[in-house]
Structure formats: structure tokens, C-alpha cells
Amino acid sequence: MKQIQWFPGHMAKARREITERLKMIDVVFELVDARIPLSSRNPMIDDIVGNKPRLILLNKADMADPAITKQWEAYFEERNVRTVTVNSKSGQGLNRIPEIAKDLMKDKINKMIEKGVKPRAVRALILGIPNVGKSTLINRLANKKMAKTGDRPGITQRQQWIKVGKELELLDTPGILWPKFEDQTTGFRLAVTGAIKDEILDFGDVAFFAVQYLKEVYGDQLRERYKLEDLTAPPIEVFEEIGRKRGCLLKGGEIDYDKAAEIILRDIRSEKLGALSFERPSDF
Numbered sequence: 001m002k003q004i005q006w007f008p009g010h011m012a013k014a015r016r017e018i019t020e021r022l023k024m025i026d027v028v029f030e031l032v033d034a035r036i037p038l039s040s041r042n043p044m045i046d047d048i049v050g051n052k053p054r055l056i057l058l059n060k061a062d063m064a065d066p067a068i069t070k071q072w073e074a075y076f077e078e079r080n081v082r083t084v085t086v087n088s089k090s091g092q093g094l095n096r097i098p099e100i101a102k103d104l105m106k107d108k109i110n111k112m113i114e115k116g117v118k119p120r121a122v123r124a125l126i127l128g129i130p131n132v133g134k135s136t137l138i139n140r141l142a143n144k145k146m147a148k149t150g151d152r153p154g155i156t157q158r159q160q161w162i163k164v165g166k167e168l169e170l171l172d173t174p175g176i177l178w179p180k181f182e183d184q185t186t187g188f189r190l191a192v193t194g195a196i197k198d199e200i201l202d203f204g205d206v207a208f209f210a211v212q213y214l215k216e217v218y219g220d221q222l223r224e225r226y227k228l229e230d231l232t233a234p235p236i237e238v239f240e241e242i243g244r245k246r247g248c249l250l251k252g253g254e255i256d257y258d259k260a261a262e263i264i265l266r267d268i269r270s271e272k273l274g275a276l277s278f279e280r281p282s283d284f
């Protein structure tokens with residue numbers, strides 16, 4: 001299987017840049033896709049972030065299955081990782097972020113107070129894979145009033161801080177770390193949710209994976225959307241039935257697999273089957 005954007009040189013450069021910026025911040029906000037919270041993480045992130053306090057933001061929660069998102073919250077909590085479930089587009093959940101960030105930094109704040117230093121705003125950096133919603137989140141948090149608080153010395157690139165209320169400052173450019181998929185399932189999950197470009201994996205394979213998964217986990221939604229009667233048939237027959245129902249037929253009456261695949265993926269991504277999650281803690 002093809003591996004995308006995982007040229008060691010790119011990763012090494014991204015890593016260097018992020019490590020440099022980590023020196024300036026107190027807390028990392030790691031943005032993941034609530035529909036695939038593990039597959040949308042960069043596998044090297046723990047190593048890169050090290051001991052910095054971290055908050056995982058389960059973004060695009062509006063597109064994810066709320067019951068599964070609850071399971072993911074519990075999953076991370078069991079592992080002592082703080083999470084906030086958010087919708088960066090609407091802003092839902094974002095108001096909890098400054099408070100939790102402050103709490104994550106409380107040891108540092110207490111030390112400042114002990115030394116007689118006035119505690120300053122918490123400084124944070126947003127990290128995440130492409131298309132996970134980093135810019136949307138930054139704009140939302142900034143509330144469009146992009147307040148500059150001046151450059152900090154000692155870095156090659158000019159960085160601006162965005163003020164979020166009185167108690168939080170964000171670096172204006174997020175850190176991008178690519179996903180990596182050594183196993184096919186991770187690749188398919190990333191593709192179904194649109195985290196990686198459609199040219200990277202075979203469109204038909206991705207749609208077929210989706211039908212297999214939906215048949216198992218979201219049978220009702222699948223049945224309802226495509227007016228299917230029999231979901232006990234093998235996945236390929238269900239796929240073909242969807243094709244027939246949606247009129248994806250070639251001249252001789254044969255199923256147009258490409259067309260059916262296109263429709264299925266478009267429907268999933270535009271939430272025609274409702275809010276769905278594509279991985280569950282029980283899958284691991």
C-alpha cells in the first residue's frame with residue numbers, strides 16, 4: 001500500500017519546527033477527528049510532545065456518533081488524558097478550553113505564584129493532521145478578532161500570538177503532522193472521513209470498506225438510506241443492491257461500481273446517513 005507524505009525528510013522537518021515551538025508553549029492542544037480519534041493521530045505525537053501537558057480535542061463531534069464519542073471520552077480518561085468534545089464550526093464546546101488549559105498548567109502557575117511572579121496567560125499550540133479543522137478552530141477561538149501580542153524572540157519564523165480572552169494565548173500557525181497508515185484499516189478510515197485525498201486509495205475499495213463497516217455497525221441507517229431489505233447478504237451483494245437502487249447501471253444492465261462507490265462516499269461525507277463514527281474503542 002502506498003504511504004503518503006511520509007517522506008522521512010518531511011517528518012524530520014515538521015518535527016524540528018514543532019519541537020522549536022514547543023519551547024514557547026505551556027500546553028498542547030491536539031486536534032483529532034472525533035469519528036476516528038486514533039487513526040487521525042500522528043503515531044509519533046507522543047514522542048514529539050514529550051511531557052508537555054496535553055489536551056485532546058475531539059473535533060467534528062457533530063459528524064460523529066454521540067454514543068461512540070462518549071466511549072472515546074471514557075477511553076482517554078482511563079488513560080489520564082484530558083479531552084474536550086468540540087465542534088469548531090459552530091463553536092460548541094470551545095468555551096471549556098481555557099479553563100482546562102489553565103488547570104493543566106496549574107503546577108507551573110503555582111510555582112510562579114511562589115516565586116512572586118504574576119501568573120501569565122497559558123500559551124498553547126494546536127497540533128493535528130491536515131484537514132482536521134485546525135484553521136477553523138483557531139478562527140473560532142480568536143473570534144475573528146485576531147489580537148497580536150507581539151513576536152517572541154529566539155525563533156526563525158515570525159510567530160504571532162492570538163489572544164483568547166485574558167487567560168489563553170495561541171500560536172497563530174498550527175503544527176501539521178501527517179497521519180501514517182501501515183495497516184489498511186487505518187487508511188480506509190482516513191479516506192472515508194475525507195482526511196486523505198481520494199486519489200491515494202482506490203475509491204471503490206474505500207466505498208466497499210464503508211459498506212462492510214456500515215452493514216455491521218450502522219445497519220439501520222444503511223437500510224433506511226438505500227431502502228434495503230436484506231442486510232444479511234454478503235457485503236458485495238449489499239453494495240450491488242445499493243448500486244441498483246440508485247440506478248448505477250451500465251448499458252448491459254451491469255452494476256456501475258465506480259458510480260455506486262462515488263454515491264456511497266458522498267452520502268457518508270455529507271451526513272446523509274446521519275452522524276457516524278468509523279472506529280470504536282472496542283475495535284482496539
Ligand SMILES: Nc1nc2c(ncn2[C@@H]2O[C@H](COP(=O)(O)OP(=O)(O)OP(=O)(O)O)[C@@H](O)[C@H]2O)c(=O)[nH]1
Pocket residue numbers: 059060061062063086087088089090128129130131132133134135136137176
Ligand atoms: N462539521 C464540521 N466541520 C468542521 C469542523 N471543524 C472543521 N470543519 C471543516 O473541516 C474542513 C477542514 O477544516 P480546516 O480548518 O481547513 O482544517 P485544517 O486542519 O486547518 O486543514 P489544513 O490546512 O489542511 O491543515 C473545513 O471544511 C471545515 O469547515 C467541525 O467541528 N464540524
